[in-house]
Amino acid sequence: MDKQTPAVSLRHITKAFGSKVVANKDVSMDIMRGEILALLGENGSGKTTLMNMLSGIYRQDSGVIYVDGNEVHITSPKDAFDLGIGMIHQHFKLVDVFTATENVALGMDKKTTGGAKEIAKAIADICDRYGFDIDPKQKVYNMTVSQKQTLEIVKTLYRGANILILDEPTAVLTPQETDKLFAVLRNMKADGKSIIIITHKLNEVLAISDRVAILRKGEFIGDVKTSEASVQSLTDMMVGAKVELDIERPLIEDRPLLLSVSHLTCLDKYGVKALDDVSFDAYGGEILGIAGISGSGQKQLLEAIAGLQKAEAGSSITYNDIEKGETEELIGKSVSEIKKMGVALSFVPEDRLGMGLVGTMGMSDNMMLRSYQKGSIIFTDRKTPRDLATKVKEELEVVTPNINTPVRKLSGGNVQKVLVGREIASDPKVLMAAYAVRGLDINTSYTIYRLLNEQKKKGSAVIYVGEDLDVLIALCDRIAVLCGGKLNGIVDGRTVTKEEVGLLMTHIDDSKKEDEA
Amino acid sequence: MATITKSTGKEPLFHIVRRTDMPIWKSWLIRILSVLASLIVCAVIIVLVTGDNPIQIYATMFKGSFGSPRRFWALLQGIAMLLCVSLALTPAFKMRFWNIGGEGQVLMGGLGATACMILFGNKLPAPVVLLLVIVVSILCGAIWGLIPAVFKAFWNTNETLFTLMMNYIAIQIVSYFTYIWSSNKGNNVINTINNDTHAGWLELPSSVDKYGYMLNVLIVAALTIMMYFYLKYSKQGYEISVVGESENTAKYAGINVKKVIIRTMIISGALCGVAGMLLVSGTDHTINPDTAGGRGFTAIMVSWLAKFNPLFMVVTSLLIVFMQKGAIEISTQFGLNSSFSDIITGIIIFFIIGSEFFINYKIQKRAKEVEA
Numbered sequence: 079m080d081k082q083t084p085a086v087s088l089r090h091i092t093k094a095f096g097s098k099v100v101a102n103k104d105v106s107m108d109i110m111r112g113e114i115l116a117l118l119g120e121n122g123s124g125k126t127t128l129m130n131m132l133s134g135i136y137r138q139d140s141g142v143i144y145v146d147g148n149e150v151h152i153t154s155p156k157d158a159f160d161l162g163i164g165m166i167h168q169h170f171k172l173v174d175v176f177t178a179t180e181n182v183a184l185g186m187d188k189k190t191t192g193g194a195k196e197i198a199k200a201i202a203d204i205c206d207r208y209g210f211d212i213d214p215k216q217k218v219y220n221m222t223v224s225q226k227q228t229l230e231i232v233k234t235l236y237r238g239a240n241i242l243i244l245d246e247p248t249a250v251l252t253p254q255e256t257d258k259l260f261a262v263l264r265n266m267k268a269d270g271k272s273i274i275i276i277t278h279k280l281n282e283v284l285a286i287s288d289r290v291a292i293l294r295k296g297e298f299i300g301d302v303k304t305s306e307a308s309v310q311s312l313t314d315m316m317v318g319a320k321v322e323l324d325i326e327r328p329l330i331e332d333r334p335l336l337l338s339v340s341h342l343t344c345l346d347k348y349g350v351k352a353l354d355d356v357s358f359d360a361y362g363g364e365i366l367g368i369a370g371i372s373g374s375g376q377k378q379l380l381e382a383i384a385g386l387q388k389a390e391a392g393s394s395i396t397y398n399d400i401e402k403g404e405t406e407e408l409i410g411k412s413v414s415e416i417k418k419m420g421v422a423l424s425f426v427p428e429d430r431l432g433m434g435l436v437g438t439m440g441m442s443d444n445m446m447l448r449s450y451q452k453g454s455i456i457f458t459d460r461k462t463p464r465d466l467a468t469k470v471k472e473e474l475e476v477v478t479p480n481i482n483t484p485v486r487k488l489s490g491g492n493v494q495k496v497l498v499g500r501e502i503a504s505d506p507k508v509l510m511a512a513y514a515v516r517g518l519d520i521n522t523s524y525t526i527y528r529l530l531n532e533q534k535k536k537g538s539a540v541i542y543v544g545e546d547l548d549v550l551i552a553l554c555d556r557i558a559v560l561c562g563g564k565l566n567g568i569v570d571g572r573t574v575t576k577e578e579v580g581l582l583m584t585h586i587d588d589s590k591k592e593d594e595a
Numbered sequence: 596m597a598t599i600t601k602s603t604g605k606e607p608l609f610h611i612v613r614r615t616d617m618p619i620w621k622s623w624l625i626r627i628l629s630v631l632a633s634l635i636v637c638a639v640i641i642v643l644v645t646g647d648n649p650i651q652i653y654a655t656m657f658k659g660s661f662g663s664p665r666r667f668w669a670l671l672q673g674i675a676m677l678l679c680v681s682l683a684l685t686p687a688f689k690m691r692f693w694n695i696g697g698e699g700q701v702l703m704g705g706l707g708a709t710a711c712m713i714l715f716g717n718k719l720p721a722p723v724v725l726l727l728v729i730v731v732s733i734l735c736g737a738i739w740g741l742i743p744a745v746f747k748a749f750w751n752t753n754e755t756l757f758t759l760m761m762n763y764i765a766i767q768i769v770s771y772f773t774y775i776w777s778s779n780k781g782n783n784v785i786n787t788i789n790n791d792t793h794a795g796w797l798e799l800p801s802s803v804d805k806y807g808y809m810l811n812v813l814i815v816a817a818l819t820i821m822m823y824f825y826l827k828y829s830k831q832g833y834e835i836s837v838v839g840e841s842e843n844t845a846k847y848a849g850i851n852v853k854k855v856i857i858r859t860m861i862i863s864g865a866l867c868g869v870a871g872m873l874l875v876s877g878t879d880h881t882i883n884p885d886t887a888g889g890r891g892f893t894a895i896m897v898s899w900l901a902k903f904n905p906l907f908m909v910v911t912s913l914l915i916v917f918m919q920k921g922a923i924e925i926s927t928q929f930g931l932n933s934s935f936s937d938i939i940t941g942i943i944i945f946f947i948i949g950s951e952f953f954i955n956y957k958i959q960k961r962a963k964e965v966e967a
Contacts (some may be wrong), residue, residue: 141942207654212964250804384847386846386847412849412851413846413847413848413849414850414851417849425847429843432841432843432844433841433844433847434844434847436837436841436844437840437841438840439836439840443833445834446833447837447844447847448846448848448849449846450830450833450834451830451849455830456829456830457828457829458828458829458830458833459829460828487821506618539937
């Protein structure tokens, strides 16, 4: 293998954005033919930037790229295609109203004599060869996320790609779909293709790759054979220090009922049911996980509780105020009404800078977002939020030049610390967090898990919407699984397996539901 | 072994990189340099067209603003009026509500003042007329701002088009009334209103204020400081910033977005109404469809260049008014027609706006020659 010319060689690649952010620094690495290389690194370590240079989206500041031993200058995605390099991005670039065949044909300058039929046949050939499952006549808007991804790969192969780059391909897939993808990737590898998977999920790295290349803060740290690696060794290389990987899950004996959701039905903006007759209870001293494929109604569920989403008739969400001994209905109340009622509800929304924080404001001004109405009638109280900002900055180790630097200039992890810090500071009885660790580095993720656990120990009911099933199973006491807006079961986080949750996410089993009822 | 048959070209010669960390003094240095550069370009054009000495021309330009006490006060008045409209537009802009309707709101305010002065001038005591002038002109401006705000808040109409169209309606309404109230039937000119009684005139005694501009300047100075504190330290100012950044964030924070949009546009329109009142009741004592003089549009630039900071707006409006007055002075002194002053103003403004590119981006040359 070592004597073979690498399919792609990168030598001393450096790329900077502006004068301060160096995304890649002097990266040199090789990708062989017939190899699956996992490009591993934390968020912000420069994996995607590096691959974007290979696929012609960015241009390196310095350094040289060789393809099959020849120096090349890739200045556009078209150049990359001509060299047989294809990238499958996290956000698919497909036309919704076109069929699979039309999408493959789109933007292609290859001359065909047989038109659509010929392309359909070529697609069928590719599918047979690698084991894809795709209907050439299906419209993209009817496809599942997994089918769209398959189509992207087929499209790239049809254009003659020998080197495939997949950016976080499993982020949107269920465990079962991931297995299917991996089988296809292995077939492609056997056919001599080079495959680069960008990822930060270690279990998948171990399952699929031959070799792992690790980036940290834009620099190439080294590569290891997958057979010689373990989750712990890879994490340590990725982070650069020893990391404790266990998530704590204390059992709290006293679990009072704090929030009851019953028969909750909500419509999305198109008038389609986003949530369909969902009922569950949330208890203090417990983390309730919400699992489901993205877009299964998680957003509407949390927003309905927070007073941001209208619910249909018959829905009810009651908050049990233990101190007052009262039960209060939250449906039909606005955010400020819920606040005035004294419901201690905190919400860490999915869209941090688009909803949870004001990007152009500093930490200090963001601290008063949920409490600015307190105090004098005309002017805002500046001191309390400033003190809180200083406290959050110190306790959660937020890295920011100062508390007035616009938060959008902070890294994703620090933005999340600001948001979570503020929401926790109000001493919530119910804390909701949506995708709280998305895009965060490992250390920050564990900080967030620790903070959620602290709230749980204080007796709060924590509702945690997550996408990483490994984490949900390790962190949550119970997991409610949504499937297409319906609640498909609540399972015990201590005994359930990932596969069981994966099945609940994708298949509604009516007979089972009736048994439970 | 496979070989690459296709060469994929050279690295591009330039690429544009976003700057993130320019110190404030440096950004202002660039702005000042751009003004100087624009003056050089204008000088070249002046020399080419007229053959005159550019230094002499710039001296003339300076004279246009500082040549006499009257001119100096006229400069201050010009700044005050432009600044007043800019202050009015700023809260709307901070809310990302693109109020292009300053022109119309100013005119409606001015029309309100005119109407009170003409209709009640001889019927009510002068102080009452003045009070009516103030209240009615503010109301008229506020209503002209309120209408697009209501449509935006409840039906999400496009406020840019809406406010723009409201300008034309206002201009036509004013045209109509200049015809109705014209001093000599049919000539569409309203002579100075209440010249004998001064009813509804906003003025200081001429012993204090020789040129009649001082009160306007003082009022706008006070408004500038109030607007600065309103935007920066008040709860309503905070709400405006949050709504401008993201409606979702505002809803999340429990802010009533509709209410904030409507309230802010009432303030914006009302302040435009004040500007209209200052023009009609404070200085002109008459109205015509050109009373706003394009300030509703120029103010957009003043507000943007100052990054919506009322204190910086004093500087940006000074710059623009100074340039305009200087350009007019050049045109008259050197016997060029008025289009020439527009050309010069245009060049200068182009440079000022263009300088923002160099503040936000830098151009990087290719590091080294790459063999193809």
